[in-house]
Amino acid sequence: MKTLPQMFAPRAVLAGLLSPVVSFSAIASSPDATAPDASNPAPKPYTLFLGADLDIQQGKEFCRVRDVAGDNLIATVNGTVQSIPTTGGPINLRVQRSLKLAGTLVQIADLTSDRVYTPANDPEKKFAREQPGWSGQAQYDLAQGHATQAAWIATLAPPGSPGRLKLDAEAKAAQETANQVAGDMKGPMYNVGEYALKMHQELALKLFDAIEITFEVSAPAVVTNPYIVIVAQYHDPDEAKGTVHNWIYAKTLDPIDRTPRKVTIRKGGFPKGFELEGYQVHLYDHGRELATNVAERQMALNRDEAFKYVLIEYLAAHKGANVPASPGLTRLPPDLRERLSGAQFTQTFYVKVTKDGLPAGTYVDPSCLQEVEDSYLRSVVADIRFKPALEKGRPVDGVALLKLSDLRM
Numbered sequence: 554m555k556t557l558p559q560m561f562a563p564r565a566v567l568a569g570l571l572s573p574v575v576s577f578s579a580i581a582s583s584p585d586a587t588a589p590d591a592s593n594p595a596p597k598p599y600t601l602f603l604g605a606d607l608d609i610q611q612g613k614e615f616c617r618v619r620d621v622a623g624d625n626l627i628a629t630v631n632g633t634v635q636s637i638p639t640t641g642g643p644i645n646l647r648v649q650r651s652l653k654l655a656g657t658l659v660q661i662a663d664l665t666s667d668r669v670y671t672p673a674n675d676p677e678k679k680f681a682r683e684q685p686g687w688s689g690q691a692q693y694d695l696a697q698g699h700a701t702q703a704a705w706i707a708t709l710a711p712p713g714s715p716g717r718l719k720l721d722a723e724a725k726a727a728q729e730t731a732n733q734v735a736g737d738m739k740g741p742m743y744n745v746g747e748y749a750l751k752m753h754q755e756l757a758l759k760l761f762d763a764i765e766i767t768f769e770v771s772a773p774a775v776v777t778n779p780y781i782v783i784v785a786q787y788h789d790p791d792e793a794k795g796t797v798h799n800w801i802y803a804k805t806l807d808p809i810d811r812t813p814r815k816v817t818i819r820k821g822g823f824p825k826g827f828e829l830e831g832y833q834v835h836l837y838d839h840g841r842e843l844a845t846n847v848a849e850r851q852m853a854l855n856r857d858e859a860f861k862y863v864l865i866e867y868l869a870a871h872k873g874a875n876v877p878a879s880p881g882l883t884r885l886p887p888d889l890r891e892r893l894s895g896a897q898f899t900q901t902f903y904v905k906v907t908k909d910g911l912p913a914g915t916y917v918d919p920s921c922l923q924e925v926e927d928s929y930l931r932s933v934v935a936d937i938r939f940k941p942a943l944e945k946g947r948p949v950d951g952v953a954l955l956k957l958s959d960l961r962m
Contacts, residue, residue, distance in 0.1 A: 595855035600844035601862060602851040604653035605784060605835045607801065609637060610645035618646075620840040621780040621803050627840070639803075646801050648784055654854075654862055655844035656884075657774055659836055662813060664768040664847055668761035668829055671821035676755035700727035763821035764800075764829065769813040776809040776838045781816070785832035789824040797830055841961075856882070860938045864910060873946040878906040878953035881940040883960045885933065892929055893957070902930075902955045906939040908948040921952060933957070 608615035611630045620627035625636040672678055707720035785800040836843045863881045903921055905913040915925040915934045925931055942951025
């Protein structure tokens with residue numbers, strides 16, 4: 554697990570969540586959207602949602618966090634992938650909010666959060682640890698036991714003998730010690746009631762310094778390399794009203810499948826008496842954020858709507874640029890690896906792509922003269938939507954390089 558000690562994020566992230574590139578309504582209501590058949594509406598297996606990306610400061614630059622491994626964050630720094638420990642000292646992180654598209658909706662159930670105490674700050678644990686009533690009783694029992702034993706040993710010596718006189722004196726001293734301990738226990742130091750009152754007074758102050766978040770997680774398909782990121786907003790009671798800080802926590806999880814599994818996150822380090830303003834849970838697999846049923850501003854999309862979003866984002870990111878065609882929205886069958894040979898799975902194919910992002914033929918040569926003969930492979934490629942080639946930012950017909958092993962299943 555990893556707690557990120559010092560995190561900073563622009564206030565705009567907390568207040569405005571950063572304006573996304575495209576609005577949700579623009580996806581479904583754009584003029585060229587295909588009107589669905591009301592009697593047979595298209596399924597909506599994709600989810601558009603407001604996600605989060607983490608950037609870690611390295612020197613003067615912020616680098617995107619690509620993955621989490623153990624207690625380390627994985628980021629590309631100066632062109633090199635580096636593993637950055639979170640336990641070696643303060644680090645700076647910031648949160649970037651953006652719209653994301655995912656095809657798998659992970660279920661998070663029974664999500665709860667609460668402010669709690671760290672063991673050192675817990676009034677009940679402090680009561681059990683610090684009040685000496687029980688330890689005083691133990692001291693008295695030990696002293697009285699010594700006194701009783703000394704008195705019994707003294708009776709074994711003949712009355713009036715020098716040995717008896719010495720043993721009687723030792724027994725008397727032991728009893729005086731026991732009486733002294735008993736007297737001390739009557740003082741306020743050993744008053745269990747006073748300590749209990751103090752404990753309840755501290756509990757009433759609610760000086761929580763930790764957070765606990767629990768939930769159950771499951772997924773329709775196995776998530777092999779997941780990690781969770783929690784972004785919480787909190788207020789320090791010693792600061793001016795309205796001052797909000799970001800707290801960011803990342804933790805690797807075991808693989809997720811259809812069986813719900815409980816996750817509990819409990820971390821301290823908050824100012825005593827902090828106020829929890831809100832929090833968001835983000836789930837990732839191999840560094841790619843997944844949609845969950847608790848994601849913010851989520852919207853279900855059918856395939857045409859999802860591809861429309863991909864194109865809008867693509868064109869916005871490459872204004873005036875010359876870009877070759879590339880895969881944009883994949884839907885690979887689950888039996889793909891069994892149906893294709895190893896060579897086919899790793900081979901590079903050449904796909905003619907229209908300016909609308911549709912495949913118009915699959916070939917084995919760069920000149921697109923020798924078409925693929927395997928009908929199953931052709932059907933797989935026909936079901937892929939492509940980002941079209943761009944010339945000065947405008948879509949044109951082009952050719953995309955396609956290697957099925959590089960696509961997400």
